[in-house]
Amino acid sequence: MIDGASVVGVGRPAIRRGTLSRSLRGGLKGGEYTWAVAFVVPYIAVFVAFVAYPVVYGLWMGSEISLYRELFADPIYQSTVVNTVLYLALGVNVKMFLALLLSGFFMRPGWWMKVLLLIFVLPWAVPQISTFISIHWMLNGEWGFLNNALYTLFHVEGPSWLNDRWMALGAVIVSHIWKWTPFWTLILLAGRMAIPLEIRDSARVDGATGVRGFVHITFPLLANLYLICTLLSTIFLLGDFNAVTFVSGGGPANSTHVLATLGIRDAFELAHPRLGVAAVMTALPLVIPLVIVLMRKLRTAEVQL
Amino acid sequence: MAHLSRRSVLRGSVALGAARLLAAPHIAKAAATTATVWFAQGFVQDEDVALRKAVADYEKASGNKIELSIIPFAPHRQKVVSAITSGVVPDMTMSNPNEILQLFAWQDKWLEVSDVVETQQAQFSETALLAAQAYNSVTKKRGFYGVPLRAAVVPCHIWGSLVEKAGLRTEDIPKTWDAYFDFFKKVQDNLRKQGERKVYGLGFQVTANGVDPANLFNAFLIAYGGQDIVTKDGKLHLDDPKVRQAAIKAAGYLGGAYRDGYVPPSAINWNDADDNNAFHAKLMVMDVDGTLSTEVAVKDKHPEWYYKDIVTQGIGYPSDNAGKPVPSIVGVTQGLIPKGAKNVTVAKEFLKYFIQPKVIGEFIELGLGRWLPVMPSLAKSAFWQNPKDPHLRGYIQQGLLGPTRPDYYVFNPAMAEVYSEHVWSMAMIDVAKEGVKPEAAIEKAFKRIEEIFAKYKIA
Numbered sequence: 096m097i098d099g100a101s102v103v104g105v106g107r108p109a110i111r112r113g114t115l116s117r118s119l120r121g122g123l124k125g126g127e128y129t130w131a132v133a134f135v136v137p138y139i140a141v142f143v144a145f146v147a148y149p150v151v152y153g154l155w156m157g158s159e160i161s162l163y164r165e166l167f168a169d170p171i172y173q174s175t176v177v178n179t180v181l182y183l184a185l186g187v188n189v190k191m192f193l194a195l196l197l198s199g200f201f202m203r204p205g206w207w208m209k210v211l212l213l214i215f216v217l218p219w220a221v222p223q224i225s226t227f228i229s230i231h232w233m234l235n236g237e238w239g240f241l242n243n244a245l246y247t248l249f250h251v252e253g254p255s256w257l258n259d260r261w262m263a264l265g266a267v268i269v270s271h272i273w274k275w276t277p278f279w280t281l282i283l284l285a286g287r288m289a290i291p292l293e294i295r296d297s298a299r300v301d302g303a304t305g306v307r308g309f310v311h312i313t314f315p316l317l318a319n320l321y322l323i324c325t326l327l328s329t330i331f332l333l334g335d336f337n338a339v340t341f342v343s344g345g346g347p348a349n350s351t352h353v354l355a356t357l358g359i360r361d362a363f364e365l366a367h368p369r370l371g372v373a374a375v376m377t378a379l380p381l382v383i384p385l386v387i388v389l390m391r392k393l394r395t396a397e398v399q400l
Numbered sequence: 401m402a403h404l405s406r407r408s409v410l411r412g413s414v415a416l417g418a419a420r421l422l423a424a425p426h427i428a429k430a431a432a433t434t435a436t437v438w439f440a441q442g443f444v445q446d447e448d449v450a451l452r453k454a455v456a457d458y459e460k461a462s463g464n465k466i467e468l469s470i471i472p473f474a475p476h477r478q479k480v481v482s483a484i485t486s487g488v489v490p491d492m493t494m495s496n497p498n499e500i501l502q503l504f505a506w507q508d509k510w511l512e513v514s515d516v517v518e519t520q521q522a523q524f525s526e527t528a529l530l531a532a533q534a535y536n537s538v539t540k541k542r543g544f545y546g547v548p549l550r551a552a553v554v555p556c557h558i559w560g561s562l563v564e565k566a567g568l569r570t571e572d573i574p575k576t577w578d579a580y581f582d583f584f585k586k587v588q589d590n591l592r593k594q595g596e597r598k599v600y601g602l603g604f605q606v607t608a609n610g611v612d613p614a615n616l617f618n619a620f621l622i623a624y625g626g627q628d629i630v631t632k633d634g635k636l637h638l639d640d641p642k643v644r645q646a647a648i649k650a651a652g653y654l655g656g657a658y659r660d661g662y663v664p665p666s667a668i669n670w671n672d673a674d675d676n677n678a679f680h681a682k683l684m685v686m687d688v689d690g691t692l693s694t695e696v697a698v699k700d701k702h703p704e705w706y707y708k709d710i711v712t713q714g715i716g717y718p719s720d721n722a723g724k725p726v727p728s729i730v731g732v733t734q735g736l737i738p739k740g741a742k743n744v745t746v747a748k749e750f751l752k753y754f755i756q757p758k759v760i761g762e763f764i765e766l767g768l769g770r771w772l773p774v775m776p777s778l779a780k781s782a783f784w785q786n787p788k789d790p791h792l793r794g795y796i797q798q799g800l801l802g803p804t805r806p807d808y809y810v811f812n813p814a815m816a817e818v819y820s821e822h823v824w825s826m827a828m829i830d831v832a833k834e835g836v837k838p839e840a841a842i843e844k845a846f847k848r849i850e851e852i853f854a855k856y857k858i859a
Contacts, residue, residue, distance in 0.1 A: 235666050236664075236665045236666045237598050237664050237665065237666055237678075237683055238598065238681055238683065255665040255666055255668075257666065257669050258665055258666065258668050258669060258833075263669070343669070344609055344669060344671055345609075346607065346608060346609060346668070346669040347607075347608070347668045347669045347829070347833075348607075348608045348668070348822075348825070348826060348829045348833075349608050349822065362478075362481065363474075363477060363478045363481050364820045365817065365820045365821065366481050366500060366503050366504075366816075366820070368481060368482065368485045369485075
C-alpha cells in the first residue's frame with residue numbers, strides 16, 4: 096500500500112528538478128528560451144570583449160611587483176601623487192561648491208536668466224582640447240594674451256605663468272573648474288527644480304527663507320545628489336588627461352603630471368606600457384572605495400532627491 | 401512574409417558558414433598579397449602625397465596590395481608601442497621615434513632584415529648603415545633590424561632680418577662654437593637697446609618635453625669633446641674626464657644662457673612644436689632644431705621668409721672651440737618588420753622596392769626636402785643642388801655629405817631611456833632655473849645615467 100505521504104515524497108525530486116530548471120530558464124519554455132539566449136549572447140560577448148577583457152588585461156599588465164618598486168623610486172611619481180591629490184581636492188570641491196551656489200542663482204525667474212544660463216554653459220559646450228590649448232597660449236609668458244593685456248593696460252610685466260610648478264598646476268585646476276562648473280551647475284539646477292514647490296512654499300510660510308531656507312530645506316534635500324555628483328566628479332577627474340596635457344603639458348620639468356598623464360608618459364614616451372598601467376593602477380585604492388560608496392548612495396538616492 | 405523558425409535560422413547559419421568556407425581560399429589568396437603598413441603623418445601634406453604615390457607605384461608594379469595607414473605622429477608612436485606589446489602587429493611600420501628600433505630589438509621584437517638592406521648596401525651612407533643596426537639581448541648579437549629610409553639632422557635656423565636689424569651681418573657670424581652662439585647674445589643686446597621688448601637671442605629648448613632637448617645637449621656635448629660618452633661597443637664612459645668636462649660645459653652654457661635671459665622664459669616648458677612657433681613669431685633670433693621643418697612650413701605662405709629672411713647658414717655647425725669640425729648627429733628613420741607580422745614576404749618586397757634610389761629619392765624630394773636621403777648618390781640631384789634654394793644644399797651637406805655620426809642609442813638602447821626620461825633636460829633646467837652649479841647638475845645626471853645603463857648590459 097502506498098500512502099499519500101509516500102506519493103508526495105516520490106514525486107518531490109522530479110518537481111524540484113522541474114522547478115529549478117524553469118527557474119533557471121526564467122519561466123521560458125522551448126523555443127522561447129533559445130531565442131532569449133540568442134538575444135543575450137551578443138550583450139555578453141560585448142561585455143566580455145569591451146569591459147571584462149580590458150580590465151583583466153590591465154590588471155595582468157600591472158601585476159608585477161617590480162613595476163611598483165620602479166614607480167615608487169621615481170621622484171616624478173612622488174610629485175605626481177601630490178599633484179593628483181591637490182587636483183582632486185581643489186578641482187572637485189571648489190567646482191562643486193561653485194556649482195551649488197550658481198545653481199541657486201540660476202533658479203531666479205526672468206528671461207534674462209535663461210540667456211545668462213545659455214552663455215554660462217558655453218565653456219562646457221565647446222570642445223575641450225581647443226579651449227585648453229587656447230588657455231596654454233593665453234598664459235604664454237612672452238606673447239600670451241594675459242601678459243600682453245597686463246602690459247598694455249598697466250605697463251606690468253606678467254610672470255611666466257607656466258614656468259613654475261605651483262602656478263602651472265593652479266592654471267590646470269582653474270581651467271578644469273572653468274570647463275566643468277557649468278555642467279555640474281546644470282545637474283544641481285535640475286535637482287533644485289525637482290524639489291516640490293509645496294515644500295518650499297510651506298517652509299517660506301514658516302519663515303525659512305534665504306540662508307535659513309537653504310540650510311534647512313534645500314541643502315538637506317540636495318545633499319545626496321551633491322554627494323553623488325562629487326563622487327562621480329572625483330572618479331571622472333582621476334582619469335582626466337586633457338587639462339594637464341594641453342594646459343601645462345606636465346611641465347615644467349615633469350612637475351605637474353597627474354596619474355593619468357604620467358601613465359601615458361611612461362607607457363608611450365618611455366615605451367614601457369606595463370609601467371604606465373602600474374602608475375594608473377596605484378589610483379585603485381582610492382577608486383574602489385569611491386565606487387562602493389557611490390553605489391550605496393545611488394541605492395539610498397532612490398527614495399530621496 | 402516567411403515564418404522565422406529556429407530551424408530556418410539554423411539552416412541560414414549553416415548556409416552562411418558554407419559560403420564563408422567556399423569564399424575562404426579567395427580571401428586567403430588576397431591576404432597573401434596584402435601587407436599592412438603604418439607610417440606617421442608628414443609635417444607638410446606633400447610628404448603624405450609622396451608616400452601615397454610611392455605605394456601606388458609599388459602596387460601597380462607588383463600586383464600586391466598595401467593597406468597603408470598614415471597616422472598622426474604621436475598616435476602612431478602609441479600605436480606601434482601598443483602593437484608590439486599586444487602582439488597584434490602590422491606587417492611593416494616606420495620607426496617613430498627612431499630609437500624604437502633599438503629599444504624593441506633589445507627585446508627581440510623585430511625581424512632581422514639584412515637581406516633587404518643588402519639590396520642597396522653599397523648605396524647607403526656609413527651613418528645610415530650603423531643606425532639600422534641594433535643589439536638583440538636574446539640572441540646576444542648585433543644585426544640589421546631596420547631598413548634606412550630617410551634621415552634628419554639638427555641645423556641652426558637664423559632670422560637674418562633680425563641680425564641686420566641689430567646692426568650686424570650674418571657674414572660676420574663667428575665660425576667657432578662659443579663665439580658663434582655668443583654672437584646671438586650680442587644681437588639680443590642690440591635689439592633690446594632699440595626697444596625690442598620680447599626678442600631673445602637663442603632658442604635653446606631647455607625643456608623636459610619631446611626630442612629637441614636631447615638633440616641640443618648632444619650637439620654641445622660633442623662640440624665640447626664628449627663624443628665618446630657611449631662607444632660603438634655599447635659601453636658607457638662617464639669616468640672619462642673629457643666626457644665629464646664636456647657635459648659640465650654643455651649644461652653650463654645651455655642652462656646659463658637661459659638663466660642670463662638670452663632664451664625665451666617659456667622655453668622651459670616648450671614641446672617639440674613650440675620652438676618652431678616661437679621662431680616663426682620672431683621671439684628669438686636663432687633656433688637649433690631638427691629638420692628643415694622650420695623653413696618648409698612657411699615656404700608657401702611666406703616665400704620671402706623662406707628665400708630671404710631665414711638663414712640656415714649652409715655650413716652645418718660651427719667648428720669646435722679649437723677649430724675642428726663638429727660632426728652632426730643624424731637620426732635615421734627606418735622601415736621595421738615586427739616579429740609576428742603575417743605577411744613578411746610582401747613587407748620585405750615593398751621595402752626592397754621602396755629603398756631603390758630612384759623611388760626613395762623621389763619620395764623624399766616630393767616631401768619638399770624636409771627629410772634627407774640616406775644615399776650620398778642622391779645628393780647630386782638637381783633638387784638638392786638647386787642654386788636658387790637657400791637651404792637645401794647646406795642641409796644635405798650637414799646631414800649627408802659632411803661629418804656625421806649616428807645617435808648614441810644605436811650603440812646602446814639605454815641612451816634612448818636617458819632621452820625619454822629627459823636626464824639631460826633636468827641637468828639644463830637645474831642650472832637654468834634652480835641655480836644649481838653645472839658640476840652638481842651633471843653629477844646628478846651621471847648617477848641616473850649609470851642606473852639606466854645598468855639595466856642594459858651588452859656582452
